[in-house]
Amino acid sequence: MSTYSADFAADLRGVATLATRPERLDLTLAAALDALAEMVPYDLAVVLELVGQRLLVRCARGPLANAKVYGVKGAVSRLGLKPSTLQHRMRKHGIDKL
Secondary structure, three states, rough: OHHHHHHHHHHHHHHHHHOOOHHHHHHHHHHHHHHHHHOOOOOEEEEEEOOEEEEEEEEOOOOOOOOOOOEEEEEEEOOOOOOOHHHHHHHHOOOOOO
16 A cells, blocks of 8 residues: 555544544544545635525635635525525435534
8 A cells, every 4th residue: 555545544544533422523524625635625615504494614724724725605595506406406415414
């Protein structure tokens, strides 16, 4: 196994360990985005959380991630999506609640 593969496998093990602890969700998301950056370089990667009718930035990583990014809030309707459509897609994939 190459050093790169071993490092990536170690990163994935770390993410899996964090994922088993719901109280550490933010660390899990950050670790997942950090691992992704090693394969797909990015300036900004975000994970959005659907809260009611709004999308909020839950986690942001990369050189452009700053306090302003965390302040961004967007109404689902501004994206041309209906909350009912999102809920239907979530149920379709076995996600009842976030």
